[in-house]
Amino acid sequence: MKRATYQAAVSRLPIELLSYIFILGAHTPDANAVEADDPGTRDARIGPEEISPCVSSSSTPPDVFAAVNKHWRAVAVGTPQLWCRVCVTIGDLMENASNGWCPMVSRYIARSGKCPLDVYIDARDPEWDFSEEDLIGAVVSPNIDETYDYTHPFKVEHMHHLLNKLLPHITRIRSLAILTDRWAPMQTALECLSFRDPTFVSIPNPAPSYHPRFSPAGQHEPAYLPFSGLFSPSPLTSPDEERPLLPRLRQLILSGVHVDWSSLPLLLPSSRASPNSGLKRLELSYHSAEVRPTEDELRGILQDCASLRALTVRVSGPQTxxxxxxxxxxxxxxxxxxxxxxxxxxxxxxxxxxxxxxxxxxxxxxxxxxxxxxxxxxxxxxxxxxxxxxxxxxxxxxxxxxxxxxxxxxxxxxxxxxxxxxxxxxxxxxxxxxxxxxxxxxxxxxxxxxxxxxxxxxxxxxxxxxxxxxxxxxxxxxxxxxxxxxxxxxxxxxxxxxxx
Structure with a gap:
């Protein structure tokens, strides 16, 4: 007699409902947290979730749901709201020391899609000895013939590494809590976050391009420009020899960066041989009026790009x-x-x-x-x-x-x-x-x-x-x-x- 396989009721739930259950399980408030309707107790202490929503003893990490079976993993990975809480502790650093610095951070950021992020970095060591520097071979007492060694597991390099991963997504961060024992990691965090626009990691600042004069002044001359070394005459080539300096170039993006426009055609590969040769994509964007190509220069560039497939011009091009x-x-x-x-x-x-x-x-x-x-x-x-x-x-x-x-x-x-x-x-x-x-x-x-x-x-x-x-x-x-x-x-x- 063939045995009938039994399917649990939870396996028959619609994906949308199962996804919502995962979110409730991962973002469950702490049952021991202070209730808002008890003002006397609320004023006495600050609950953990008031520091960061990531701090909750009753929530379940989303990795647990993703590890149950193949179906649950597919649902969990496909639910961006499940991965929007990024929590890093000393234990995470020590546990993943052999696998690189906090691969969990990159995984959560990637799976969270475009959802707002709650970030919690706890760099505190329960065994910290209240010292600001690591102690190697320190004397415990003049009367005790013993030395004392202590090295804090959270280094300045760890903070740099974490913030380098987070800063490109700074516009998505909804809450950020950083707790440290020592001043050095906190100072590093403050310095990284003190920039007016931390998204400089992935997004260039276009503001200077709207000013008519190039900044810094005097550095828009050809000697300071990209590819200037390639434009210099070589004793091995004839001045009359026309040969593209970058024959395999297919994509050129000059965003906030200008070149010697009159010499740029010397870089570009020829598109006369076939439609498959030559430059395919060209972008000119965010150039100050002082350094934009003239009409003749732009015509010369485009005439050498007959096989161009995509063209982007944004706050650039000839002024007259x-x-x-x-x-x-x-x-x-x-x-x-x-x-x-x-x-x-x-x-x-x-x-x-x-x-x-x-x-x-x-x-x-x-x-x-x-x-x-x-x-x-x-x-x-x-x-x-x-x-x-x-x-x-x-x-x-x-x-x-x-x-x-x-x-x-x-x-x-x-x-x-x-x-x-x-x-x-x-x-x-x-x-x-x-x-x-x-x-x-x-x-x-x-x-x-x-x-x-x-x-x-x-x-x-x-x-x-x-x-x-x-x-x-x-x-x-x-x-x-x-x-x-x-x-x-x-x-x-x-x-x-x-x-x-």
Whole structure:
């Protein structure tokens, strides 16, 4: 007789319910914690969870759930909220000494996704002797022929290592508690956290690029620039010999870093042999006005990138152009042909972006992204000249003077773009092949240009507040956003809507 296998009831639970049970088990408040409705006792001492939500004697580490079986592991790993409490103690350091410094921290950060983090670092040693320095061979007493050795297990290097892992995610940290015995590790933590913008580890500071003068002054000359050694003449090569200095270069990102623009084509590989050769991606972003490429220099660079697939220009490019009205039909030079260009991202800061757009033939572009790169979060620059340049019209009332700039664009992303509804409508009318429109941190204007068209509309709400003082205004704005989005389906019933 064949024995029937019995399946426990917990194994038949839906994944969503099992995930929620895991969260309750991992984030259970301490039963012995002081209750909020007992003010007399609450004032007498501070509960552990008031120091950090990570401190709870009744919670279960998520690694325990992930170790039960294959199904539980898949559910636990797929629940980001389960891994949002990062707790490091002396015991963790000593236990994982042979496996590197705290691999658990990297694991929790990776599995937590984008959830807010609660971080608790307890660098206290129960056997600490109240000394500020390690004691090796110390004399216990003049009358006792013995020496005393003590080395604190938590070093300054440990704090450096932990914060190097945490600082790239500083914007996600909801609470941070650091407890140390000695001053040196705490001083290290304070120094690392004293930067105005700790996210410098992974995000460059674009603020200097909005200043017209390069800083530090005097160091924008060619002698200080990247690749300057490659540009120096070699006695082994002829001056007339044209040979790319970086023949295998496929991707070049110059963000906040400028080069000798006139010599840059010497670096780039030739794309004349085949479409598979040459540079594939180029990004120029965040350059001060003093060090941006001129129109001739940018043309020379793009002409050597005929096989370019993706181009990003953000707060860069020439400040002046030959034509006084960059969106007029008259141009001094023909646009640079980029037949393989499929992705174009523009971060506009002034009208020079519209002028630069007239320099490029974007007829094969399939994805377009336009964002407001104004330095102030609440500030903006009127994008109407740029939208009109994309539509090839000189004014809202004038007829189109040529083929639209993006006749084959299928996906378009707009982020914080500020313009009139009429300008947006003209822009949408100039996108005959559009299939998907993503609107980020802004309202949809000019939607009449999308009516009766099968376009997927994807809305990304405003960013969460970066400080508690912004929380109330952000919640009000998000509520208005949700009301606006709910009404869009009734206004543009023939379009498809999606909120992410």
């Amino acid at each position: 152009v030959a034509s006084p009205t960059p969106w007029s039909p008259v141009s001094s030079f023909p646009p640079v042909s980029l037949p393989y260009l499929r992705t174009l991202e523009l971060g506009y800061y002034d009208e020079a972006t519209a002028a630069m757009l007239a320099m490029i033939d974007c007829s094969e572009v399939e994805h377009v992204a336009i964002e407001n790169s104004y330095p102030m979060r609440d500030g903006s620059q009127d994008a109407e000249p740029l939208l009109l340049a994309c539509a090839k019209v000189s004014s809202l009332a004038s007829p189109r003077y040529g083929q639209p700039t993006f006749p084959r664009a299928r996906t378009v992303t707009l982020r914080r773009v500020d313009a009139s509804a009429e300008a947006f409508e003209v822009f949408y009318d100039a996108l005959p092949c559009i299939q998907k429109l993503t609107v980020a941190q802004m309202f949809l204007l000019g939607g009449e240009g999308l009516s009766n068209r099968n376009v997927n509309l994807n809305f990304i709400p405003p960013d969460s507040p970066t400080s508690p003082s912004e929380g109330y205004e952000w919640e009000q704005g998000l509520a208005q956003w949700n009301e606006k989005w709910a009404a869009l389906g009734e206004i543009y019933g023939d379009s498809k809507f999606m909120l992410s």
